[in-house]
Amino acid sequence: MQIAVVGATGAVGQEMCSILAQRRVPADCLRLLASARSAGTRVPYAGTDLTVRELTKDALAGVDFALFSAGAETTRAFAKPAAANGTVVIDNSSAFRMDSDVPLVIPEVNPQDAHQHHGLIANPNCSTIIMAVAVWPMHRVNPVRRIIVSTYQAVSGAGAAAMQELRDQTRRVLDGQPVEPKVLPHQSAFNVFSHDSPIDESGYNTEERKMVNETHKMFHDNTIRITATCVRVPVLRAHSESINLTFDQPIRAQKVRDILEAAPGVRVVDDRAGNCFPMSIDAAGQDEVLVGRIRQDRSDPSGCSIALFVCGDQLRKGAALNAIQILNLLTS
């Protein structure tokens, strides 16, 4: 079996390589591809070195599964030709996520959809994955009618360069030097700002619309009313989200806790006495979405609403890990 990682030198591509190595995928099954600029880079892999090759149509020939994480442009140029050549593409970009003939899959949520593919499977947006892994097990028991979510998003969502920019800027601010944002549009060091994706006439940005539309698609339910406020915080690689849920029927916080404790991909971290709840540094590098602050939403007297707080690693479950779990679904 030949697996290609497209965008192998990016933050998500590197995380994919790390997970594939942990899962003992042999180096000779792996083809690392990237832009011409990165071609020739040597990447350490499972005790050896792999050379990154330039992404071309030929470079994908004979590949069984291609994990794309090189942006929507690259996907648009290379994914469909590769699929036509027999490669199954699992794509981390937003290029085809909402296409009706492309399954959008979180293995804990809608694994059955993965098998309906025509050569292309989309990996959802990171914020959406982290929310959906936590919300889905409750939705199965008591349908969710409304979601109000506010995010605390790590800069890793804007790639490795944004992570380095946060480190560099932070040092400059500590040293009293001026900063000049280049990767992200605003200073990320010691700052909080609205997500830097374009805003439409409704006032929502693209990241927020993804959380709505992708959740609808994966849950197979367009009637769930969802509003999101997406915000960047000076954190390197884990997203946090404050979520208020309204269910069809009254539900108790203890019931939610029981459901989540039995749910795949979730770890309940909810120690009220110790004031210990999900936090970014604990979620970083972890596979599970951490869920805590589970409580009855006191602003809804019907008893149908629950508030909670989640953290998940943007690069792992938010991107690389989910893509590899889809690969596993198709090969196991």
Next chain:
Amino acid sequence: MQIAVVGATGAVGQEMCSILAQRRVPADCLRLLASARSAGTRVPYAGTDLTVRELTKDALAGVDFALFSAGAETTRAFAKPAAANGTVVIDNSSAFRMDSDVPLVIPEVNPQDAHQHHGLIANPNCSTIIMAVAVWPMHRVNPVRRIIVSTYQAVSGAGAAAMQELRDQTRRVLDGQPVEPKVLPHQSAFNVFSHDSPIDESGYNTEERKMVNETHKMFHDNTIRITATCVRVPVLRAHSESINLTFDQPIRAQKVRDILEAAPGVRVVDDRAGNCFPMSIDAAGQDEVLVGRIRQDRSDPSGCSIALFVCGDQLRKGAALNAIQILNLLTS
């Protein structure tokens, strides 16, 4: 007129001195008080130096207005005796905020309450002030029925030591060194965590309950249904808040924008095309609460809900400035 700043060496006390100097309060009207540990400290003030004296009952003798910001314990020990001696105490702690005979005041919201005092006036919690300044002008036009708020709180709320801890920890993380939280219970550098105040059996922490109870008291309306999720972020001194509001009657985003543009203490920062909205570094050092991301909440088909995002300086409007505005109310 004699004004005392109690807790003069703390983060809020220092901000009070800075604002009093800007307002040209003469140095000989000012008495700086703090714990025995800080007594003797020289504090620069309007081109001169003032010596901090130890807070004692005698040190408050003859003081007309005392701005307390030294924690609830100090307030409990010194505020009522001072008030009994004729000093009007404006207290930044939570000690007496919910007492029925102590007005809790934001000058933009309920200035009339300030005049009902019996020697003690309470300054609200910082997160509550920043939310209330933005919400009140809308509430006057179309009563708010439900508030769902998630905060992004600066470490300054835990004092100057927490601000220094964030700087020190951040440098250690950048240098690859281990960190050991001392002021805040968790690592604040590059991390997001649930507010470190105690949690009750309902699952809400003290900070969140303050946002509910203090808003009810100042708005003179206990029927507003409020839920808060309070979270700390690695920011030095401005709090941000993602707020979803449900009004009694349908309301349009443009109407909200018009109301807020005419509201005191508010600056609308809502440039969708330029992706320019309120952010922590722009709010820091400013008097106004910045409000943006004003949009119809798409999860409420009734048209009664609005989403927005606010930022305000925790040390200024969230604490020191509001206290001095109360002082101005009483003396003008």
